[in-house]
Amino acid sequence: MEARDALRATAAVAGRAATLKACGILAVLFVVGLLVLGLIGATAVKPAAADACGGRGTPGTDLEDLEDLEDGKPSGGGLSREEQKANAKIIDQVAEGGGLSGRATLIGLMVALQESSLLNLDHGHADSIGLFQQRPSQGWGTREQIMRPKYAASMFFFGDDDGDPRGLTDVPQWESKDVRTLVREVQRPDASTLDLYVVQESLARQIAVQAGIDLDRKGTAAPAESAGNPGPPVGNADRPQSREECYPDTDAKGGKPGNPFYDGTAAWPASVKNPRSAEDAIRWARREAETGGKDWYRKCLAFVAIAYGWNFSGVHYAVDHYKTMPASMKHDKDRNPPPGALMYWETGGRAGHVSIYLGDGKIASNDISRAGYIDVVDATDIETQWGSTYLGWAPPYFPHGG
Structure with missing residues (x-):
């Protein structure tokens, strides 16, 4: 009896092991199947891209949910x-x-x-x-x-x-x-x-x-x-x-002073190289706005340089940083900066002002809402609140940065 019981016990354990193994295999196959279906679904609902006066989109969706990408890069068109x-x-x-x-x-x-x-x-x-x-x-x-x-x-x-x-x-x-x-x-x-x-x-x-x-x-x-x-x-x-x-009430570059800014799609020249990418710089600037201290009073140029990973810009004044940019990099009065671009204003003083464009018409700027702090505000606030004159935008080019 003891020998037969031992054999039955061994067979039962082996049977349960086989059953568990089979169930495990089926579970793995089920999960893999779900992943495949998810991948297919994800690629099947990409929004349609179409150039238009206003931008790009897919009917019935909110802009915040769109992923209008071509080859993994934003296809542009002023989504905002x-x-x-x-x-x-x-x-x-x-x-x-x-x-x-x-x-x-x-x-x-x-x-x-x-x-x-x-x-x-x-x-x-x-x-x-x-x-x-x-x-x-x-x-x-x-x-x-x-x-x-x-x-x-x-x-x-x-x-x-x-x-x-x-x-x-x-x-x-x-x-x-x-x-x-x-x-x-x-x-x-x-x-x-x-x-x-x-x-x-x-x-x-x-x-x-x-x-x-x-x-x-x-x-x-x-x-x-x-x-x-x-x-x-x-x-x-x-x-x-x-x-x-x-939009007859705007100029060819996207609008008159006080009008909204729209996301452009221009790529940086090959000579624009920074320790941080545009995406990382934007992420850093937003974090500084959320958790940073009172460290940026009248330090707009230092802020954008540090956002891009530099210790300093190598130029004394924001307005000079723009004016000494290579002509091919300056986009005078253009209100369609790509996210990550640097935007410049004349303020009536010697220094001028520069901010980093975050996209969707927003900038990260010092001193605009709280003296010394970084805040995320509408890019138009520099014109409407300070009465400044928008000069244009340029890529984050710091040839003298260090």
């Missing part, structure tokens, strides 16, 4: 919340100018977010383009007209003069109707996608707050006379529109 806010303001101005309520603006923002991520795209399904993905072939206007945000918004709200295509205000009693009904009447999407427009409300309200838009505004009885007239076409339909044509 500032771009969304600029377009939101245009939509609101058209609505308010036409005597429409804040609810009309909210609906316009929700639709534009779902259609284009509130970006002025020059691509889409079939020949759809612009903020509202309107189609030239369906009577919404010429390509160059639709690529003007003001025109596109006017067509969305008021439609064509003959009622085809119809706009929001062409829908009887539109103020009392739900968003799904209005979208179906104006945009005419697939019925299965109507809920996608509705879920944009939270983000639309968030952007409206950031853009200073009053969504509680009451409508007026008499719309402005010019509200339904989008204006004559501009530009050439056979080429991409310039920012100046898309």
Whole structure:
């Protein structure tokens, strides 16, 4: 009996071991399968890239979630919340100018977010383009007209003069109707996608707050006379529109003083070599803003040099650092700096000012919010709060740094 019991015990242990081994193998195969599926899914949902007046994006997404990459590098196009806010303001101005309520603006923002991520795209399904993905072939206007945000918004709200295509205000009693009904009447999407427009409300309200838009505004009885007239076409339909044509109130380099800054895509020249990369410098600057001390009073040039890993810049004044840059590196008045660029201002004093551009219209700057500290602020604050004159941007080039 004892011998047989021993044999049974041995067989049972061996059986359990075999079972555990098999289960282990199956578990490993299951995990590997999940990883493969994850990798496939990750590569399958890359946002579409398309050059446009306003930037790049994927319908129905927030800019903060986009990973618009080509070969592992940013493909550019001015992605930023500032771009969304600029377009939101245009939509609101058209609505308010036409005597429409804040609810009309909210609906316009929700639709534009779902259609284009509130970006002025020059691509889409079939020949759809612009903020509202309107189609030239369906009577919404010429390509160059639709690529003007003001025109596109006017067509969305008021439609064509003959009622085809119809706009929001062409829908009887539109103020009392739900968003799904209005979208179906104006945009005419697939019925299965109507809920996608509705879920944009939270983000639309968030952007409206950031853009200073009053969504509680009451409508007026008499719309402005010019509200339904989008204006004559501009530009050439056979080429991409310039920012100046898309946004007539800005200059060709991205805007007038006080206007937002947008992310550019220019690469650094090969001669620009620093102990820290742009990504690491930005990360260091943000950390200094969060946890740093009162060490930077009137030390803007020292701050950007140290952010890039140097002990000193080798130049006395920020304004001189810019003026002595090689001509090929200076981008005078250009409001489209790439993240990591150095931005320069004349302040009325000898030294001038320099900050590091973080992206999305933000800079890390000393003394702007708290004397001696680093803070992350809008790049426009140097102009609007200090009254300084923007000189331009340059790559982080420190030939005399050490």
